Amino acid sequence: MGGGHGSSVDRLHLAGDTIIHRLAPHVKIVATFAFVISVAISPRQRVEVFAVAFACVLTLIMVARIPLRVWLARCAVILPFMTMAVLVPFVGGGEQTEVLGVSLSTDGLWAAFNIAAKALIGASASIVLAATTPVTGLLEGFARLRVPRVLISIVAFMIRYLDLLVAQLGRMRTAMVARAHDPRWLWQAKPIASSAGALFVRSYERGERVHQAMLARGYTGVMPDLVEQSRPRSDWWAAIVVPAPVVAVLVLGLL
Amino acid sequence: MAAPPAVPGEGIDDMFDSPAIVAMHAPDGFLEPGVAVVTAVIAVVVTAIGLRRATDELGDRQVPLAGLAAAFIFAAQMFNFPVAAGTTGHLLGGALAAILLGPWVGSLIVTVVVVVQAVLFADGGLTALGYNTINMSIVTAFGGWAAFRLLRRVMPANSAGVVGATALAAGISVVLSSAAFSIEWLFGASAPVAFDTVFGAMVGVHALIGIGEGLISALVIAAVLAARPDLVAGAADLDLADLSRPARVGTRTFVIGAFLSSIVVAAVVSQFAVDNPDGLEKVAEDEGFISSARDHALDSSIFADYATSGVDNATVSLAVAGVAGVLITLAVGYGLLGASRLGRRTQGA
Numbered sequence: 388m389g390g391g392h393g394s395s396v397d398r399l400h401l402a403g404d405t406i407i408h409r410l411a412p413h414v415k416i417v418a419t420f421a422f423v424i425s426v427a428i429s430p431r432q433r434v435e436v437f438a439v440a441f442a443c444v445l446t447l448i449m450v451a452r453i454p455l456r457v458w459l460a461r462c463a464v465i466l467p468f469m470t471m472a473v474l475v476p477f478v479g480g481g482e483q484t485e486v487l488g489v490s491l492s493t494d495g496l497w498a499a500f501n502i503a504a505k506a507l508i509g510a511s512a513s514i515v516l517a518a519t520t521p522v523t524g525l526l527e528g529f530a531r532l533r534v535p536r537v538l539i540s541i542v543a544f545m546i547r548y549l550d551l552l553v554a555q556l557g558r559m560r561t562a563m564v565a566r567a568h569d570p571r572w573l574w575q576a577k578p579i580a581s582s583a584g585a586l587f588v589r590s591y592e593r594g595e596r597v598h599q600a601m602l603a604r605g606y607t608g609v610m611p612d613l614v615e616q617s618r619p620r621s622d623w624w625a626a627i628v629v630p631a632p633v634v635a636v637l638v639l640g641l642l
Numbered sequence: 643m644a645a646p647p648a649v650p651g652e653g654i655d656d657m658f659d660s661p662a663i664v665a666m667h668a669p670d671g672f673l674e675p676g677v678a679v680v681t682a683v684i685a686v687v688v689t690a691i692g693l694r695r696a697t698d699e700l701g702d703r704q705v706p707l708a709g710l711a712a713a714f715i716f717a718a719q720m721f722n723f724p725v726a727a728g729t730t731g732h733l734l735g736g737a738l739a740a741i742l743l744g745p746w747v748g749s750l751i752v753t754v755v756v757v758v759q760a761v762l763f764a765d766g767g768l769t770a771l772g773y774n775t776i777n778m779s780i781v782t783a784f785g786g787w788a789a790f791r792l793l794r795r796v797m798p799a800n801s802a803g804v805v806g807a808t809a810l811a812a813g814i815s816v817v818l819s820s821a822a823f824s825i826e827w828l829f830g831a832s833a834p835v836a837f838d839t840v841f842g843a844m845v846g847v848h849a850l851i852g853i854g855e856g857l858i859s860a861l862v863i864a865a866v867l868a869a870r871p872d873l874v875a876g877a878a879d880l881d882l883a884d885l886s887r888p889a890r891v892g893t894r895t896f897v898i899g900a901f902l903s904s905i906v907v908a909a910v911v912s913q914f915a916v917d918n919p920d921g922l923e924k925v926a927e928d929e930g931f932i933s934s935a936r937d938h939a940l941d942s943s944i945f946a947d948y949a950t951s952g953v954d955n956a957t958v959s960l961a962v963a964g965v966a967g968v969l970i971t972l973a974v975g976y977g978l979l980g981a982s983r984l985g986r987r988t989q990g991a
Contacts (some may be wrong), residue, residue, distance in 0.1 A: 393831055396762060399762055399763070406949060419768065420768055422904040423670055423767070423769055424768075424769055425767045426670065426671070426773070427670045427671045427675060427678065427767070427769040428675045457783045461763075461764055462764070464667070464763060464764055464765040465669050465764075468668065468669050468672065475833045475834075475835060478835055478839065479835055482933065492834060494833075494834040495833060495834055495835075498832055498833030498834060498835075499833070501671060501832055501833075502669070502671060502832060502833065504671075505669065505670045505671025505672075505767070506669030506672070506767065508670070509669055509670025509671065509764075509767040509768060509769065509770075510669060510764040510767070511764075512768070513760065513761065513764035513767075513768060514764050516761070517761065517762050517763070517764065522762070525762075529820060529825070531728065535690075535693060537696075537697065537704065537705065538689075538693060538754070540705040540709070541704075541705055541708045541709045541712060541751070541754055542709075542712075542754055542758060543709070543752075544705055544706055544708075544709020544710065544712075544713070544755060544758075545709045545710075545713045545755075545758065546713075546758070547709075547713040548709065548710055548713040549713045549716055549717065551713075552710075552713050552714060552716075552717040552814065553717050555717075555721065556717050556720065556721065561707065569978045570724040571724050574857075575724055576723045576724060576854075576857065576858055576861065577861055578723055578864050579723055579858075580723075580857075580861030580864075580865065581861060581862075581864075581865040582721075582865075583718050583721055583733070583861075583862045583865070584861070584862040584863070584864070584865025584866045584868075584869070585857070585865060585869065585901070586710075586714060586717065587714050587718075587862065587866055587933055588865075588866055588869045588870050588873065590711065590713060590714040590717075591707065591711065591714075591870070591873055592709045592870075593710055594701070594706045594707040594709070594710035594711065595706075597706040597710070598702075598706045598707065600790070601706065602702075606702065607702070608701070608702035609672055610705060622652075639711065
């Protein structure tokens with residue numbers, strides 16, 4: 388049903404054999420969170436911390452051989468907030484600084500820098516994680532980190548069926564366009580909303596059928612364990628090395 | 643069944659090339675760390691309770707049904723709806739999920755969507771997961787559900803009542819979500835922009851987004867009621883025979899609802915604005931203090947200063963509140979006009 392290739396969520400993962408690709412997923416998750424948290428708690432005036440963090444992210448991207456184009460394209464999700472950050476110096480209060488004849492809020496400029504730097508570094512770290520770890524690996528990693536199994540199973544089902552639903556959506560859209568559907572205003576949205584309703588009914592009924600099929604295959608309410616098959620390797624050093632430069636610079640400045 | 647190859651540039655592949663811009667997927671560092679920690683704790687607790695409730699309500703059907711419902715919400719966020727002259731918007735889906743599946747399961751599945759969007763698509767920061775989850779799934783699902791239950795009491799007990807209540811509740815849920823963000827901003831602002839400004843802008847913009855959200859959620863519920871009325875948790879108390887008749891959203895229903903919701907929104911808006919007099923100048927004075935206090939974001943410096951600042955600016959605040967109230971009322975009215983027009987079209991058909 389899914390065709391020869393993996394699902395489109397699976398395509399977020401860029402296959403590779405770098406040291407970052409080979410790390411155990413749960414270690415990578417911990418390293419990513421530790422890195423992003425240490426960046427998020429850094430005070431905005433500590434420009435050197437952000438410089439080091441950005442250098443770390445760039446290093447990870449290079450080492451993982453993630454093409455710069457892919458990285459930048461995936462960074463586009465933070466653009467709305469970047470736009471907002473640009474506006475802050477104009478609407479912000481406090482001391483004003485003259486920049487090219489325009490009066491800007493000093494604190495607003497710092498705030499803009501803070502939002503932009505943290506958003507860019509945080510998003511880049513997530514991108515490295517998703518690009519170097521297959522989805523099953525991530526699920527397995529979160530399971531190892533004691534995230535409830537039920538929650539992970541729900542996520543796994545969601546990802547497994549997302550493509551199917553999106554394809555169904557695409558067929559509905561094609562059918563509507565074939566019937567000269569071209570809404571331009573909100574009050575013309577009814578056919579699309581009705582399709583969404585139909586999609587919900589189909590999804591729910593598919594869920595019921597899947598449940599029947601699972602019962603027929605001996606499902607007892609507990610999903611088979613994802614973790615057992617994983618290699619018993621621990622690369623905990625990575626969880627320390629990745630956030631270490633940022634934490635070091637951050638702490639050094641406090642001394 | 644061989645699925646046809648995905649059309650290039652359609653569906654989920656868009657997410658690689660062009661961003662799926664979802665309102666309020668805040669990035670890392672958008673609110674101060676204290677707020678991130680507190681909201682994360684709340685989000686984890688609510689999700690844990692939600693999981694337990696989902697197990698109770700769905701039993702061993704939980705995994706496939708919640709998984710498919712989450713996939714539906716994810717896909718529904720990819721439906722592009724026309725808004726005006728070529729611009730499009732899309733559903734957020736928190737209130738819709740709650741009305742379809744109940745608030746606990748609804749909020750759980752939207753949380754799943756929000757978390758997956760952050761971890762896999764970098765859409766929303768990892769350290770922002772706490773407040774993003776609260777704003778986009780917990781507040782929309784529970785706020786939307788509460789509004790829905792309240793509205794159902796004054797609406798007729800038939801499918802028109804359910805659809806009408808959905809329209810207003812889904813609209814309100816988006817406004818509540820923006821209000822929740824503004825309140826978090828009050829405690830953990832990362833930029834010297836006053837609460838009033840953020841609140842006014844967020845609520846104003848989201849009142850407009852709410853019109854679309856309400857209209858589309860209502861139409862989705864109407865479509866589900868027509869096909870499988872038993873699947874709408876929010877209509878579980880009604881007779882299935884009544885529900886399966888097509889929904890006729892009467893003008894009366896909408897006028898009552900419009901009146902109620904505008905009063906509620908106006909009351910809430912003015913309340914906040916009066917309690918926290920205009921803060922633009924105030925923040926200017928406080929800024930030095932805030933910068934030095936940045937490491938302990940929850941020492942509530944901003945809040946404290948707002949609460950004690952003078953009443954000189956109360957008139958300004960009131961004016962802001964008044965204008966916001968009028969604008970929101972107008973916006974709600976405009977949305978209802980569109981909705982009743984649609985209702986009439988349904989009646990004519």
